[in-house]
Amino acid sequence: MSSPPAPKYRREIANFVALTEDLAEKRLVWKSRPHFLEYSTNTACNLRCIMCSQVENPPVVSTPKELRAPLFDELFEMTTVLTPSATSEPLLNNLKELLPKVREHQVWLDIITNGALMTPEVLEELLPHLYQLTFSIDSQIPAIFEKLRAPAQFDDVVPKARHAIARCKEVGLPVTIHMVLAADVVPHLEGFVDFVADELGGRDITVLELLDSSENFDALDAFAAHGEEGIAAALAAMTARAEERGINLRIEVHAPHGGEHTNADQPVRINSATVIEVMHLELDQAHLGFCPHVMGYLKVEPDGSAFPCCRGPRELHLGNVIEDGLEAVWNGEAAQDLRKRMFSGDLPEVCKGCSVLEAPKWFS
Numbered sequence: 508m509s510s511p512p513a514p515k516y517r518r519e520i521a522n523f524v525a526l527t528e529d530l531a532e533k534r535l536v537w538k539s540r541p542h543f544l545e546y547s548t549n550t551a552c553n554l555r556c557i558m559c560s561q562v563e564n565p566p567v568v569s570t571p572k573e574l575r576a577p578l579f580d581e582l583f584e585m586t587t588v589l590t591p592s593a594t595s596e597p598l599l600n601n602l603k604e605l606l607p608k609v610r611e612h613q614v615w616l617d618i619i620t621n622g623a624l625m626t627p628e629v630l631e632e633l634l635p636h637l638y639q640l641t642f643s644i645d646s647q648i649p650a651i652f653e654k655l656r657a658p659a660q661f662d663d664v665v666p667k668a669r670h671a672i673a674r675c676k677e678v679g680l681p682v683t684i685h686m687v688l689a690a691d692v693v694p695h696l697e698g699f700v701d702f703v704a705d706e707l708g709g710r711d712i713t714v715l716e717l718l719d720s721s722e723n724f725d726a727l728d729a730f731a732a733h734g735e736e737g738i739a740a741a742l743a744a745m746t747a748r749a750e751e752r753g754i755n756l757r758i759e760v761h762a763p764h765g766g767e768h769t770n771a772d773q774p775v776r777i778n779s780a781t782v783i784e785v786m787h788l789e790l791d792q793a794h795l796g797f798c799p800h801v802m803g804y805l806k807v808e809p810d811g812s813a814f815p816c817c818r819g820p821r822e823l824h825l826g827n828v829i830e831d832g833l834e835a836v837w838n839g840e841a842a843q844d845l846r847k848r849m850f851s852g853d854l855p856e857v858c859k860g861c862s863v864l865e866a867p868k869w870f871s
Contacts, residue, residue, distance in 0.1 A: 515613040516779050522585050523786055526803060530794055533850050535843040540585040540833070541805035542783060544614075545817060547593040547600055548575055549809055554621050556656050557723045558687055560594060568593075570809045574829060575604065581833055582807065583612035587783045588638050590617045590817075593808050594720075598624040602632060609636050615780035619643065619685065621656060622664040622671075630671050637680055638780040641713075642668045645686040647702030648695060655689060665706065672708050679776040683711040688760060690732035696745035704752045710771050712749065713757045714742070716862060718818065739764060759862040767869050791867040797849045798864045805837070815845060820857045 512518070519542065526539035549569040552561045570578065583589070591597040591605060597618050609616060615638035622642045633640075642664075646652045649661035656664075672682045684703050686692060692699070696714075703709040717727055725731065730738055742758060746768055749756040753771040758764060775781055791799045800816035807813050811829030813836045814820070823845065826836040836842065848854060858864055 518585065519587055519779055519783055523783065523790075527790065530790070530797070530802070535846050536838045537846070539803065540837060541803050542585065542587040542787070543590075543800075543804045544582055544586040544588070544807065545590040545592060545805070546582060546807040547591045547595050547597060547809060548605070549599065550593045550595045551599040552594070552596045552621075553599065553623055554596070554656055554659055556621075558655060558689060558717055558721055558727050560720045562721050562723065568809045570811075570829070576608070578811075578829065579605075579608040579612070582805075582828070583608060583614050586612065586614050588617050588780050589614050590619065592619060596621055596624065598629060602629075606632070606636060613779075615778060617641075621659060622668050623659050625667045625671055627667075627670055627674070630674060634674075634678065634680070637675075638778065639681045639683065640671060640675060641683045641685050642671070643685045643687075644668060644707075645689065646692050646695060647699050647706070651691045651695075654691070655687070668709075669707050676708075679773075681711060681773060681775055682709060683713050684709050685713050685715055687715050687717055688729045688738075689717055689727045690729045691727075693729050693733050693738065693741045696741050697748040700745060700748040700752055700754050700756075704754055710753070710773055711755045711757075713759060714745075716760045759866070761860045761862065762865055765862050765865055765869065767866070788867075795867055796852060796864075798858060798861070799867060800863050801845060801849055815842070816861075816863060818861070818863075822855060822857050 522539050522542060529537040529539050549567055550565070551567045555562045555564065589609065591600050598620055616633065616636045617638050618633065619641040620643070622644065643656070644652065644664065645655050652661045653659065675682045684707065686699065700712065703712055717724065717729060733741065742764055746756060749768060750770050755771055756768040758766050787799065787803065790802065798816065804816060805813060806817055806819050807828055811827040813825045813828050814823050815825060816823065825841045826839050828836050845855070
């Protein structure tokens with residue numbers, strides 16, 4: 508008679524210890540498995556944000572229904588945190604299909620939503636499983652918001668975000684407001700801090716660099732419009748305002764602009780995800796130059812294609828978990844080669860200057 512599996516928290520700790528050994532011994536074939544998974548069963552989105560590839564209205568790709576349950580079981584066994592997205596809206600996953608598997612495997616959800624579908628009822632359904640919640644709201648100016656996030660309506664999304672932030676405060680759940688640094692928002696960054704503090708009741712902002720993901724990149728490029736010095740001045744003013752207002756600010760923009768500015772403490776609901784995350788932050792500090800995502804992040808697209816980071820550059824394609832299985836992808840030739848390059852400092856061109864790679868240096 509076989510013994511029952513170890514409790515999830517013990518497997519998570521054992522997985523972290525295995526990762527420390529993988530890194531210390533500079534192994535290419537790893538005993539550890541990814542603890543952070545990005546996977547959605549479909550690429551559907553309700554918006555056509557002009558800075559996103561969804562603006563081109565691509566066809567929706569879905570994991571075949573009969574493959575989803577076994578794929579959940581394979582991927583979730585060691586997963587601590589799941590972001591159910593594929594350049595898509597996570598709330599367009601079938602929650603009645605997803606949440607029972609999340610509950611079964613004791614996986615925590617990291618939801619990054621455009622907010623249009625985040626009704627109070629949906630929030631209550633998600634709350635028992637949430638690790639953290641993020642709303643993508645780029646501007647306090649309705650015309651700019653609606654231009655960037657078409658066809659979302661400012662007056663629809665903002666009340667939903669306000670309600671969610673207030674409700675999550677009651678249970679100690681962190682909520683972040685994401686904004687993409689597009690050209691139109693740069694002159695209004697200080698006011699955005701006030702908007703988050705006063706209108707949303709929020710305490711955390713992340714500024715994201717605009718990626719070359721759509722045909723509109725050149726028109727939206729903040730650095731082309733305002734220059735490096737102009738961006739530096741605008742971010743400095745935003746940082747000062749955030750300090751004045753007690754708003755935590757994370758700037759995920761290429762060097763030398765990136766940084767983390769902690770100006771307020773927030774009560775946090777403690778669970779295995781929060782503990783594991785702190786442990787990984789410490790490990791990141793001990794291995795500067797080795798990408799934190801390569802350490803333990805796996806992005807799986809609905810067709811099974813796998814990548815070692817959230818941006819999913821085609822140059823870093825690891826294989827296909829549906830066709831080959833997780834083990835063959837996680838320890839395959841492409842993954843081993845990437846680890847070898849990380850250990851030696853011979854970074855792939857696509858990794859150079861990435862804010863994910865640079866972020867641990869902000870704390871060193």
